[in-house]
Amino acid sequence: MSEIDKDKPPMSPEEQKVYQARQKHRAVIMAALLIFMVVLFYLITIVKIGSGS
Amino acid sequence: MTTASHTITGLASAKDLFALTKPRVMSLVIFTALCGMLAAPGSIHPVIGFTAILAISLGAGASAALNQWYESDIDAVMKRTSGRPLPAGRMDRETALHFGIGLSVFSVLLMGVAVNWFSAAFLAFSIFFYAVVYTIWLKRSTPQNIVIGGAAGAFPPAIGWAAVTGDVGPMSLLLFAIIFFWTPPHFWALALFMNSDYSKAGVPMMPVVAGRQSTRHQIFGYSLVLAAVAVAPFVLGLAGAVYGAAAILLSGIFCALSWLVARSKTTEPKDMAAEKRLFKFSIFYLFALFAALVADRVILA
Known part of the structure; x- marks a missing residue:
């Protein structure tokens, strides 16, 4: 979904700028979510081990 | 955009x-x-x-x-x-x-x-x-x-x-029933003053199909059922007096506002003050009722 379609006309410099800004923003959010999930699963594991389930 | x-x-x-x-x-x-x-x-x-x-x-x-x-x-x-x-x-x-x-x-x-x-x-x-x-x-x-x-x-x-x-227990079924019977009056109040939007989109919302007056009467009917279901946890001993008092008060206001909607004959969305009031109150109602349930549990505990 994020690939540039070769059949479509090339993006203008402005569109290229918007596209790259979105890519960067999404990458930052994805990294934050991944770190959050790592911490959450770590805590879940600790709780599960602690409760013996 | x-x-x-x-x-x-x-x-x-x-x-x-x-x-x-x-x-x-x-x-x-x-x-x-x-x-x-x-x-x-x-x-x-x-x-x-x-x-x-x-x-x-x-x-x-x-x-x-x-x-x-x-x-x-x-x-x-x-x-x-x-x-x-x-x-x-x-x-x-x-x-x-x-x-x-x-x-x-x-x-x-x-x-x-x-x-x-x-x-x-x-x-x-x-x-x-x-x-x-x-x-x-x-x-x-x-x-x-x-x-x-x-x-x-x-x-x-x-x-x-x-x-x-x-x-799933009796209380969780009642919580389910409260939102289930709350939804029709909440959404139909919205649909009454958004009627043109739904008819334009071809969505068979109640006001589009059955007309405004029938919808208004059904709103009131569902409000009565909602009130009975909302008070049930207290009557059945599944919740305490704090919840019971809140449920009776909030449901009483809900039914009164629904009654005003049932009596309304307005056709212009901009004049539908009763419907807009019910829609706004319905959101507050659900928040307040559930908050009262939690407060009740905290006090009982």
Whole structure:
């Protein structure tokens, strides 16, 4: 979904700028979510081990 | 609104992906699920409780994304929804579908692995009910769409309850019933002053099919049933006096406002003060009633 379609006309410099800004923003959010999930699963594991389930 | 080329809409912004989850509806889902969890007998570790609420929220967001994927044609012709990411052209449908399915699978797996598989199955069923039974099947085919589809919005407190107990009890069924019978008066009040939007989109909402007066009478009828169901936990001894007093007071106001709607003969949406008042109060009603239930549990404990 994020690939540039070769059949479509090339993006203008402005569109290229918007596209790259979105890519960067999404990458930052994805990294934050991944770190959050790592911490959450770590805590879940600790709780599960602690409760013996 | 961003004017973007086809290629750019293929890469939706994070803000639009978030908007796809209907954050305002999600806040009510989070609140009712949390109340169901707090009202349930027994205890849950805060980390597991947080994860359960997170999974329920993600499931609700997934349902909303799938709903908007399927309804983008309807949303485009309704003023209230035309600014959403899909009808506004800021995102393509494929992205919404992938996002919705991905979030659904993730939310159910998270619930199953971290909490219990009963509530995970319950969550999966609620997503299926909203996305398939309500959105794809009922909404465009019957004026009872809101009545039966209301069940989808009624699942969160029961799922929150199931996260703690691993099953369904009489109180969780009553919490389900409260939202189930609350939904028709809440949505039909909105549909009355948004009638032109729904008829333009060809959605067979009750005011479009049965007319305004019939809808107004049904709103009042459902309000009476809602009041009976809301007071039931107190009458049956499942909740204490704090909840009982709040339920009687709030339901009394709800019925009074519904009565004003039933007596209204207004045809112009801009003059529908009674309907707008009921719609606004209905949101407060649900928050206040569930908050009273939690307060009741805290006091009893």
